[in-house]
Amino acid sequence: MQTGTSSPTPTRTPVPGDGLVRSLPGYYAxxxxxxxxxxxxxxxxxxxxxxxxxxxxxxxxxxxxxxxxxxxxxxxxxxxxxxxxxxxxxxxxxxxxxxxxxxxxxxxxxxxxxxxxxxxxxxxxxxxxxxVLADQPFEIGDMVEFGDGTRGFVDDITLRYTKVFTLDNTFAVVPNSVVREDKVKNFSAEDERTRLTIDVTVSYESDVGQARRLIERAAADCEDVIEGGPDIRIGTARYPASPTCYIDRFGDHGVHLKLRYWVRRPYKLLALRSLVQTAVWDQLADDDVDVTIPYPHQHHVFDETSGTADVHVERHRPPRERDPRRSADGSDGN
Known part of the structure; x- marks a missing residue:
């Protein structure tokens, strides 16, 4: 009778740290x-x-x-x-x-x-x-003005809002929905040169030609105002670069003149406007200049058809000026 022999069980050589590796998933769980x-x-x-x-x-x-x-x-x-x-x-x-x-x-x-x-x-x-990013109405660093009067430099453009650093040293965060629907002026998109306008009125007795020449000279002598050079092109039109004073209209109290001038940078518009107006005032205030800046006068004329005007003038005495005969209780002493 033949007996079967069992095959030897294979032995596995232990690897250092094998138990630890096999137990890491368990530890993590x-x-x-x-x-x-x-x-x-x-x-x-x-x-x-x-x-x-x-x-x-x-x-x-x-x-x-x-x-x-x-x-x-x-x-x-x-x-x-x-x-x-x-x-x-x-x-x-x-x-x-x-x-x-x-x-x-x-x-x-x-x-x-x-x-x-x-x-x-x-x-x-x-x-x-x-x-806003696709339409490119402005870019970071541009000077813009929104419909509500907010004016400043674009500091950042995100998907939700546009951050503007205003001229008053404050930040204005404007939602992009407002930017897209509102009117936006870009002062420095392509050309920083900006045209400004000042209205001046002179009397009918003034030398209008002399007034126009003096106003143009006053603006040209101001700093940051373009005093001359080639015409400035906007689209298909061309405009003179030097300050130009036009006769706008004939008003009730004088001749209305309109001064148009260009500035190199739009960063200090109010200061430049004040500087030009001061120079115009100094030029027209000279004694040798036959130009007068009028102001409204009103004259009331009464005739036989105007009826009767009852006018009474009474001298007003100061509070301290009192009659010494009047007693403290307000009576006159009699």
């Missing part, structure tokens, strides 16, 4: 079982993504700025890169924490449906921000 551990993992990945995005912006900032001509578009692209890196690390952290993406998408969908009405203005501002 036990760690995720602690309250708040999953949220900590997600936050850790988000923080790591923010740190990586900072170095990525430093690395990609110069190439992206050279790629795009407009600074606002380059900054928007860099913001998008930063957000994309943080979101990528965030979703990676969610997966590492063992959270199912489907549940999150369902929760986000329900949450978006609930707060959609609240977020509608923000979404509209973002959409308008895309139109």
């Amino acid at each position: 036990d760690f995720l079982a602690f309250p708040g551990a999953r949220a900590a993992v997600v936050l850790l990945f988000i923080g790591l993504g923010a740190l990586v995005s900072r170095y990525a912006i430093r690395l990609l900032g110069r190439p992206i700025a050279q790629r795009f001509v407009r600074q606002s578009v380059a900054q928007t692209v860099l913001r998008g890169v930063r957000v994309a890196i943080v979101l990528l690390f965030g979703f990676t952290g969610i997966g590492a924490a063992g959270i199912e993406i489907g549940n999150i998408v369902l929760s986000v969908t329900v949450f978006s449906a609930v707060v959609g009405i609240v977020l509608a203005p923000i979404v509209a501002s973002i959409v308008n921000g895309l139109f």
Whole structure:
């Protein structure tokens, strides 16, 4: 009778640390079982993504700025890169924490449906921000003026708002929806030269020709005013670069003149306007100048058809000037 022989059991050579490696997933699963551990993992990945995005912006900032001509578009692209890196690390952290993406998408969908009405203005501002970046009404560094009178320099353009550094040393944050729907003046988009206008009235007895020459000379002698040179072209029209004084209209109290002059930079419009008006006043106030700046006069004429005017003039005495015969109680003593 033949007996079977069993094959020897193969032996496995132990590897140092093998038990530790095989137990790491178990240790990690036990760690995720602690309250708040999953949220900590997600936050850790988000923080790591923010740190990586900072170095990525430093690395990609110069190439992206050279790629795009407009600074606002380059900054928007860099913001998008930063957000994309943080979101990528965030979703990676969610997966590492063992959270199912489907549940999150369902929760986000329900949450978006609930707060959609609240977020509608923000979404509209973002959409308008895309139109602002595409239409290019202004660029960072341009001097602009909005319909409400806010004037200043564009400091930043985002998808939600435009930040303007005003001439009063304050910041104005204007939503892009307002920027797109409102009237915006750009003083420095292509040509910084700006034309200003001053109205001057002289009397009919004045030498109007002399007044026009003096007004033009006064403006040309002011600093930052373009005193001459080639005509300035706007579209298909050309305008004289030197200050020019025109006869605007004949008014009730005098001849209305209109001075038009160009300034090199639009940064101190009020100061330049005051400087030109002061120079015009000094020129016309000279004793040798046969020019008079009139002011309205009104004359009341009464005749037989005007009726009767009863006029009574009474001298008003100061409070301290009292009759010594009057007693303290107000009576005259009699």
